[in-house]
Amino acid sequence: MARDKIYLEEEFPSPLLQLWHNFKETPVVMLGFGCFVFLTILALFSPLITPYASVENHLDFLLLPPAWHNDGNVSFLLGTDNLGRDMLSRLMHGTSLTFGLSFVVVLISLVIGVVIGSFSALTSGIKSSFLNHFLDVILSIPSLLLAIVIVAILGTGLNNTLWAIIMVLIPQFVHITRNAVTEEFRKDYVLASRLDGASSLRILYHSVFPNILEKLISQATLAQSSAILDIAALGFLGLGAQIPMAEWGAMLKNGIDLFYIAPWTVYLPGLAILFAVVATNLVGEGMRHALKVSKEA
Amino acid sequence: MNLLDIRNLSIELKSATNPILAVDRVSLTMKEGEVRGLVGESGSGKSLLAQAIVGVLDDKWQVDADRFHWRGNDLMRLSLDERKAIISKDVAMIFQEPMACLDPTMTIEEQLTEAVDCDQLSGFFWQKNQQRKENAISLLHKVGIKQHKVCLKKYPHQLNEALCQRIMIAMALAKRPILLIADEPTAAMESTNQGQIFRLLASLNQLKNMSILLISHDLENVTHWTNTITVMYSGQFVEAGTTKQIFEQPFHPYTRALIDSSPKANMSLPAKSRLMALPGSIPILQHLPIGCRLGPRCPRAQQECVIAPKVQNYHGHQFSCHFSLKGSY
Amino acid sequence: MPTLLQVSNLSKSFKLSRNWFNRKVFTALDPISFEVKAHQTLAIVGETGSGKSTLAKLLVGAELPTTGNIKLNGQTLQPGNFKQRCQHVRMIFQDSGTTLNPSLTIGQLLNEPLLLNTDLTEDARHLLIRETLQKVGLLADHMNFYPHMFSGGQKQRISLARAIILQPQVIILDEALASLDPSLRSQMINLLLDLQQQMGLAYILISHNLGIVRHFSDKIMVLSQGQVMEMGETSDILNDPKHQYTKKLIMNQRFQLLHR
Numbered sequence: 008m009a010r011d012k013i014y015l016e017e018e019f020p021s022p023l024l025q026l027w028h029n030f031k032e033t034p035v036v037m038l039g040f041g042c043f044v045f046l047t048i049l050a051l052f053s054p055l056i057t058p059y060a061s062v063e064n065h066l067d068f069l070l071l072p073p074a075w076h077n078d079g080n081v082s083f084l085l086g087t088d089n090l091g092r093d094m095l096s097r098l099m100h101g102t103s104l105t106f107g108l109s110f111v112v113v114l115i116s117l118v119i120g121v122v123i124g125s126f127s128a129l130t131s132g133i134k135s136s137f138l139n140h141f142l143d144v145i146l147s148i149p150s151l152l153l154a155i156v157i158v159a160i161l162g163t164g165l166n167n168t169l170w171a172i173i174m175v176l177i178p179q180f181v182h183i184t185r186n187a188v189t190e191e192f193r194k195d196y197v198l199a200s201r202l203d204g205a206s207s208l209r210i211l212y213h214s215v216f217p218n219i220l221e222k223l224i225s226q227a228t229l230a231q232s233s234a235i236l237d238i239a240a241l242g243f244l245g246l247g248a249q250i251p252m253a254e255w256g257a258m259l260k261n262g263i264d265l266f267y268i269a270p271w272t273v274y275l276p277g278l279a280i281l282f283a284v285v286a287t288n289l290v291g292e293g294m295r296h297a298l299k300v301s302k303e304a
Numbered sequence: 305m306n307l308l309d310i311r312n313l314s315i316e317l318k319s320a321t322n323p324i325l326a327v328d329r330v331s332l333t334m335k336e337g338e339v340r341g342l343v344g345e346s347g348s349g350k351s352l353l354a355q356a357i358v359g360v361l362d363d364k365w366q367v368d369a370d371r372f373h374w375r376g377n378d379l380m381r382l383s384l385d386e387r388k389a390i391i392s393k394d395v396a397m398i399f400q401e402p403m404a405c406l407d408p409t410m411t412i413e414e415q416l417t418e419a420v421d422c423d424q425l426s427g428f429f430w431q432k433n434q435q436r437k438e439n440a441i442s443l444l445h446k447v448g449i450k451q452h453k454v455c456l457k458k459y460p461h462q463l464n465e466a467l468c469q470r471i472m473i474a475m476a477l478a479k480r481p482i483l484l485i486a487d488e489p490t491a492a493m494e495s496t497n498q499g500q501i502f503r504l505l506a507s508l509n510q511l512k513n514m515s516i517l518l519i520s521h522d523l524e525n526v527t528h529w530t531n532t533i534t535v536m537y538s539g540q541f542v543e544a545g546t547t548k549q550i551f552e553q554p555f556h557p558y559t560r561a562l563i564d565s566s567p568k569a570n571m572s573l574p575a576k577s578r579l580m581a582l583p584g585s586i587p588i589l590q591h592l593p594i595g596c597r598l599g600p601r602c603p604r605a606q607q608e609c610v611i612a613p614k615v616q617n618y619h620g621h622q623f624s625c626h627f628s629l630k631g632s633y
Numbered sequence: 634m635p636t637l638l639q640v641s642n643l644s645k646s647f648k649l650s651r652n653w654f655n656r657k658v659f660t661a662l663d664p665i666s667f668e669v670k671a672h673q674t675l676a677i678v679g680e681t682g683s684g685k686s687t688l689a690k691l692l693v694g695a696e697l698p699t700t701g702n703i704k705l706n707g708q709t710l711q712p713g714n715f716k717q718r719c720q721h722v723r724m725i726f727q728d729s730g731t732t733l734n735p736s737l738t739i740g741q742l743l744n745e746p747l748l749l750n751t752d753l754t755e756d757a758r759h760l761l762i763r764e765t766l767q768k769v770g771l772l773a774d775h776m777n778f779y780p781h782m783f784s785g786g787q788k789q790r791i792s793l794a795r796a797i798i799l800q801p802q803v804i805i806l807d808e809a810l811a812s813l814d815p816s817l818r819s820q821m822i823n824l825l826l827d828l829q830q831q832m833g834l835a836y837i838l839i840s841h842n843l844g845i846v847r848h849f850s851d852k853i854m855v856l857s858q859g860q861v862m863e864m865g866e867t868s869d870i871l872n873d874p875k876h877q878y879t880k881k882l883i884m885n886q887r888f889q890l891l892h893r
Contacts, residue, residue, distance in 0.1 A: 022779065023736070199726070202695065203715070203745060494841055565816050565818065585786050
């Protein structure tokens, strides 16, 4: 049947665009996606838009409640903490630390995991098994424990905990990449490419990666929500971000002693963490749902 | 009395933009002890029709018919659940790719004993287990597997396709159905195995007087084993009649084209010459032609073909075409 | 007509080394030799496990032979050298669903073999792709479509376009017609016959459908368990089979072809 441009109103999207259309269908997912984008913009631009610097002390206004309380002050919209630092600015700055760094962490572990997984899939036999499984030992150690170990060796600080979280996330990506690539290699079009004379790298880049991208992205969103929780938890334990930094977990740690007199110092960072994790999970769910729908269609 | 009497069945895909009529007013009748072939290429809606009869379509399909009688009971007036309850007692179905239809984690014995009908067992519950096993063995014998001991302990992936299909037929026979619907049972098999399965179905038909609705896309294959044939194209009814009528005197141009593309017709053609083929390809669901859906491809199509033709009957040979080949015989 | 493809003593055995002490050797294909001329079609018939897919893979270069060699126009084809081979020997696969990369448009798909093996400029490539698509009966507009928009028959035509775009001399059809509907199959056969006339191709058809084989092929080779049972002209073998296995195959298919 001749399919030329008689039906102008129909679009013929590429598979990735089709995925995007399926993704857009569910309103709740789009809401989560909107929040995700909002958080990303906040993370990128927070130093420019915060009303005060996050470490600036206002000694006249210690432990001010949020502006909707009777004692609150509208110039400190969400109140201040026990050192007079504005909560709103600290929360916004914390976005770039907790949320933004989780993004970076997932990106780095994704790249490393995909590279190792691809090499594992391209080779066979003992080399392949070795590459696939040598990082599995990390899977057996919970991320917090690993972070404590690394901190004990290298000392406390946000950088060191980031290394711990990156290492914990890599094995998942290695396994997923290796399985997806091996499955794609069994298909006929890869054989056809190889027979055309394409090198393995070219096959990987052109034929295989566009088709496994969706699986990688859905795994990345899962990893990101766990990364956010890990960074916050380590900050709360005092192993990650140290006191002056505005990381949400560290803010929680700061406020927990003052919970009865100044509850907003605790619930505000907690709500922020909840918001970020829910947004990430909604995006991840939407992505997996869109994948499932597009496979069925 | 007709076993199954369906008149003008339509299956519509409910979608937000515009509803699509995947099956457009198809009629089908089956008598007791009859083997009917339902022939159509991909996209003809034959599998949808079979699934609509058995009642396993999802909510997104809407089934409508002027008449849908099963052994005299009018099923259109009942709800979907009641319809399914009546039909599932007497109708069984087997599918393509039998190895994929069997549970890969259970042995054949476990699956067969699960399929055995509880109503036919009697006695206390410890006796039922033994009876289930005996029933399973007798089912295997009915489909011609004599060495049941070897077969029962294996998993589906250890057996070949023909054997798996026989086991599927055995499971279908467990309920003693009156009608067996076989949805392309041999599509994935080679010719020797195909012959085995067809011979089994023919013997079941003769020995137990079981009616069979044999769905296939290959007219050639089916003519040897069936009494009557119904042909469908792109969801529409094309032709129906006895196998002899259809094969020797096809009235509809599509049936003629199907017969011309089969190897037997080509035995008379010189080797490596062009085959007779209809131009174009099967329309997809989103772009179905109006009226007779063969219109764009039909060599005899004219202006009137934008209106769907009515079904005409000539000595039991039904066809729906404005410009049929009846006059040329 | 000159001999195009000459195969001598080709065989393939696999080593099943479950444990390092007991290496069993599984012979997928015993040594065979045959020739194919231009404008000719050789059909290879056999049940699963007979070695016909192994033979196809050996001919196209996807596997390395254990013994023997393949000569094209007198030149030996080196195993493992894809660039040399792919210009002359191409293959069409059975499963049209996985034979096309789902995330590339047809234009990009057909561009790839040209990029890797020829020095044509972009315009020349574009023109060649358009011509090839027209030869197989598709439109030039189809270059921007993705594989999931096509039906099974059209996907096989795209496979065929990918095979002929490098102007090869031998095309191997690995059960390419088995999954098509009968009317589409006839169209495809007509197309293949036309192309064979126009381009002087030699086909190696692997199939188990004797009806197509009878119509389409000049010579036939019957394989069973890796060994050649019979080889010769199609009409001779199908009318007067000598080997037991061939007789059984024909009986099974004829049995279904006879109308009662």
